[in-house]
Amino acid sequence: MKLTYYGHSCFGINLNGTRLLFDPFISGNPMASDIDLDTVPADYILISHGHQDHVLDVEAIAKRTGAKLISNFEIINWFESRGITGGHSLNLGGSAQFDFGTVKYVNAIHSSSMPDGSYGGSPGGFIITPTKSRFSFYYAGDTALTYDMKLIGEQETIDFALLPIGDNYTMGISDAIRAAEFIGTHKIIGLHYNTFPPIQIDTSRAVAKFSETGKTLLLPAIGETIEL
Numbered sequence: 001m002k003l004t005y006y007g008h009s010c011f012g013i014n015l016n017g018t019r020l021l022f023d024p025f026i027s028g029n030p031m032a033s034d035i036d037l038d039t040v041p042a043d044y045i046l047i048s049h050g051h052q053d054h055v056l057d058v059e060a061i062a063k064r065t066g067a068k069l070i071s072n073f074e075i076i077n078w079f080e081s082r083g084i085t086g087g088h089s090l091n092l093g094g095s096a097q098f099d100f101g102t103v104k105y106v107n108a109i110h111s112s113s114m115p116d117g118s119y120g121g122s123p124g125g126f127i128i129t130p131t132k133s134r135f136s137f138y139y140a141g142d143t144a145l146t147y148d149m150k151l152i153g154e155q156e157t158i159d160f161a162l163l164p165i166g167d168n169y170t171m172g173i174s175d176a177i178r179a180a181e182f183i184g185t186h187k188i189i190g191l192h193y194n195t196f197p198p199i200q201i202d203t204s205r206a207v208a209k210f211s212e213t214g215k216t217l218l219l220p221a222i223g224e225t226i227e228l
Helices: 058-065 073-080 148-155 173-183 203-212
Strands: 002-005 011-015 018-022 044-046 068-072 088-090 095-098 101-107 124-130 136-139 158-164 187-191 216-218 225-227
Touching: 011 124, 044 058, 058 073, 068 073, 073 088, 088 095, 088 101, 101 148, 148 173, 158 173, 173 187, 173 203, 203 216
Parallel strands: 018 044, 044 068, 068 088, 136 158, 158 187, 187 216
Antiparallel strands: 002 011, 002 225, 011 018, 095 101, 101 124, 124 136
């Protein structure tokens, strides 16, 4: 499995040739200025909630690639009104089978509105279980620490988790470490940090804090691809 970081909370994950793209916010991110939006691949685009820093480039990428959107009911409807049809809507606790595996939409504690101010539905995260795999991974999106994460650890075998670490609008380092304990994983990829002044963090300190608890925090450079 290959993971490419496109900045902020946007990741591409290649699952045996199927390209999943999470929360595309590239063209509006000056830190991702070296990323050519027209070359970002996607077969599916998964959207955790409606804020602009998670949906800005959905329309452009979906229209270019024909990618299928996966998100909550309100977000799928909002993009349908903009000509992005054929998306798959989920609600909290629901799951669906796709050609690459199963996607379950799980609770996130956050807010959600679309760029035009309309209601963005319930924010969530995604648990992805690839076909014929005993392991899953968890993309949390923007969230506070929630005790619901313990249920994820009890019900799923999570190989790695993508967790927000930037504080201010989401969990910070200490709560993300606790979340990893709830989920039952020792491998974490950080998201939603350093893009804006309120979410600037000391990345060396963050890596060290995770290491002190026996966990590995991975912070790939923007544009970097890593094997998982």
